[in-house]
Amino acid sequence: MNVLITGSTGQLGKSLIDLKPPNITITASTRKELDLSNIDSCYKTILEMKGDWIINCGAYTAVDKAEIEIEKAKKINGFAIKGFTEGLNKTNGNILHISTDFVFNGEQNFPYFENQNRSPLNVYGISKSIGEEFIESNINNKKKATILRTSWVISPHSKNFVLTILKLHSEKKSINVVSDQIGVPTNAKDLAKVCWRIIELKEKKNLPLIMQWSDAGVASWYDIAVAIGEIGLEIGLLKKQAKVIPIKTSQYPTPAVRPKYSILDTTNTSRILGIEPIHWRANLKKILLEYKDLQNLL
Numbered sequence: 215m216n217v218l219i220t221g222s223t224g225q226l227g228k229s230l231i232d233l234k235p236p237n238i239t240i241t242a243s244t245r246k247e248l249d250l251s252n253i254d255s256c257y258k259t260i261l262e263m264k265g266d267w268i269i270n271c272g273a274y275t276a277v278d279k280a281e282i283e284i285e286k287a288k289k290i291n292g293f294a295i296k297g298f299t300e301g302l303n304k305t306n307g308n309i310l311h312i313s314t315d316f317v318f319n320g321e322q323n324f325p326y327f328e329n330q331n332r333s334p335l336n337v338y339g340i341s342k343s344i345g346e347e348f349i350e351s352n353i354n355n356k357k358k359a360t361i362l363r364t365s366w367v368i369s370p371h372s373k374n375f376v377l378t379i380l381k382l383h384s385e386k387k388s389i390n391v392v393s394d395q396i397g398v399p400t401n402a403k404d405l406a407k408v409c410w411r412i413i414e415l416k417e418k419k420n421l422p423l424i425m426q427w428s429d430a431g432v433a434s435w436y437d438i439a440v441a442i443g444e445i446g447l448e449i450g451l452l453k454k455q456a457k458v459i460p461i462k463t464s465q466y467p468t469p470a471v472r473p474k475y476s477i478l479d480t481t482n483t484s485r486i487l488g489i490e491p492i493h494w495r496a497n498l499k500k501i502l503l504e505y506k507d508l509q510n511l512l
């Protein structure tokens with residue numbers, strides 16, 4: 215089976231390549247080969263590709279910068295999907311489209327279900343909502359599409375919260391971290407396994423149009439920063455940990471407003487796929503160990 219992966223240099227893209235099942239042939243596209251801000255290229259790529267599947271994990275993920283680069287974010291996260299879906303209607307190919315908890319406003323205090331109305335707070339969330347809407351409204355054969363929402367993706371690669379906090383632990387005496395935004399991290403590797411499982415199962419049976427995946431548990435950014443310090447010290451990645459001071463979002467204003475509570479309910483996806491999510495702290499330890507191994511190789 216042939217699978218085109220967009221965003222192959224990103225956290226999820228790299229994990230998808232690392233964990234490729236033996237029966238799959240990947241075409242890993244980068245921004246240079248396929249610019250997602252060009253809707254015509256997205257359409258033509260689908261027509262030209264000999265693929266059975268596209269996994270669209272390329273995205274404009276700079277949440278704060280998106281408040282300024284509004285049109286760019288909408289093109290990449292939204293209108294690219296218009297191009298893909300129009301192409302797929304011609305070729306009858308399949309799409310697995312990765313989306314986000316940020317399509318919700320975080321005003322409720324229990325996990326979001328797949329079928330709840332989208333209510334994004336910021337440009338990134340709006341742009342990802344546009345992408346979801348194109349999948350829902352444009353794809354003629356809904357059996358050929360899956361939207362997989364996830365949250366707070368982390369990995370030993372690229373720029374992310376874990377690597378930023380790790381550096382701050384080693385350099386600073388104390389760090390201020392927001393404690394009133396609640397979510398759950400998602401290990402990019404486990405997310406990649408979920409993607410491959412969806413593709414495997416979709417060849418055999420129908421799956422829901424919208425699925426959701428994250429690690430298990432609940433955390434604030436403050437909790438994760440504390441855990442990074444503790445685990446980093448335990449495994450010898452850090453020589454010291456900084457004191458982590460909990461602060462309110464109002465003390466750390468950012469251009470993009472973020473949801474206060476963005477837990478996705480993963481029960482349905484877990485049951486259908488037969489995969490249990492692992493607690494975020496256990497997965498965080500795996501990521502930090504992997505990061506340590508990568509540093510030792512340098």
Ligand SMILES: NC(=O)c1ccc[n+]([C@@H]2O[C@H](COP(=O)([O-])OP(=O)(O)OC[C@H]3O[C@@H](n4cnc5c(N)ncnc54)[C@H](OP(=O)(O)O)[C@@H]3O)[C@@H](O)[C@H]2O)c1
Pocket residue numbers: 220221222223224225226227244245246248249250251270271272273274275290312313314315342364365366367368372
């Ligand atoms: N990161 C999170 O916390 C998070 C949370 C929820 C959902 N998600 C979703 O999960 C998916 C994967 O996220 P990730 O963390 O792996 O993202 P990432 O590490 O930020 O990678 C994004 C990828 O998209 C590519 N890209 C950006 N603009 C592009 C363009 N104009 N044309 C082609 N490629 C472009 C990037 O290429 P370059 O290397 O050239 O920049 C990179 O390969 C995305 O759909 C994201 O919206 C992420």
